[in-house]
Amino acid sequence: MDKSSHNTVNKEGNIVDFNNVYIRQQEHLILQDVNFHIKPGEFVYLIGKVGSGKSSLLKTMYNELPLQEGYGFVAGYPLKSLKKSKVPFLRRKMGIVFQDFQLLSDRTVYNNLLFVLKATGWKNKKEIDKRIREVLSHVDMVHKGYKMPHQLSGGEQQRIGIARALLNEPDLILADEPTGNLDPETSDELMLLLKKICEGGRTVVMATHNYNLLKKFPGRTIRCEDTRLTESKQEEIDFDLLD
Numbered sequence: 001m002d003k004s005s006h007n008t009v010n011k012e013g014n015i016v017d018f019n020n021v022y023i024r025q026q027e028h029l030i031l032q033d034v035n036f037h038i039k040p041g042e043f044v045y046l047i048g049k050v051g052s053g054k055s056s057l058l059k060t061m062y063n064e065l066p067l068q069e070g071y072g073f074v075a076g077y078p079l080k081s082l083k084k085s086k087v088p089f090l091r092r093k094m095g096i097v098f099q100d101f102q103l104l105s106d107r108t109v110y111n112n113l114l115f116v117l118k119a120t121g122w123k124n125k126k127e128i129d130k131r132i133r134e135v136l137s138h139v140d141m142v143h144k145g146y147k148m149p150h151q152l153s154g155g156e157q158q159r160i161g162i163a164r165a166l167l168n169e170p171d172l173i174l175a176d177e178p179t180g181n182l183d184p185e186t187s188d189e190l191m192l193l194l195k196k197i198c199e200g201g202r203t204v205v206m207a208t209h210n211y212n213l214l215k216k217f218p219g220r221t222i223r224c225e226d227t228r229l230t231e232s233k234q235e236e237i238d239f240d241l242l243d
């Protein structure tokens, strides 16, 4: 298990723990009475129709959407009344992967990664260089550091997105539709990479619409529907009715 997991779980042993949480966007209730618990090392899918609240739930987990009601705990931090000054520490415990990659288009892959390390307090040039090489190697992109993002395919850009998420050795990876812009074959490769990262001891929570992936790579599945979360057993999911 990850070396720092002892202080990223709560006393129930959960790395993510939500009890009786209510999530709103503006005045609109998006999810109510949210209860779920994730242990370190789990791979969890978050599914549900467009607008059902998957992104809102992930945003609550990384405190983009501040928790207003209920108990929320993520990677060592209780979310309720989390001070602004503590948010960067919460974010360092997690890596976030986006559907649209969100790489900085005006600099190379290497400099994209350098930017994040510098912003999170890394100073030693040798250590920075070593870490960048390590994460690039982890996603099989070690020779692509000099490329500009637009010179890479979508799948390659998402690999860099994952490398960036891994920079600070997070305990938790949150991925919001990470395969949303990728073709099926590239999506499968990305899934294998995320599974490998999970097998290495990290926890992965992934929102997806891609039910083919779920069939191919079964896993624990939590569904957002009609403002509520339900845990779905793989064999109980009616894939035809989902979208």
Ligand SMILES: Nc1ncnc2c1ncn2[C@@H]1O[C@H](COP(=O)(O)OP(=O)(O)OP(=O)(O)O)[C@@H](O)[C@H]1O
Pocket: 025, 026, 030, 048, 049, 050, 051, 052, 053, 054, 055, 056, 057, 224
């Ligand atoms: N910034 C915002 N302000 C107001 N309403 C919002 C905001 N962001 C999302 N919503 C609304 O909240 C609801 C849930 O959106 P959310 O993005 O969480 O759903 P989702 O399940 O992730 O959908 P998708 O699959 O399209 O990403 C939607 O009705 C959406 O219109």
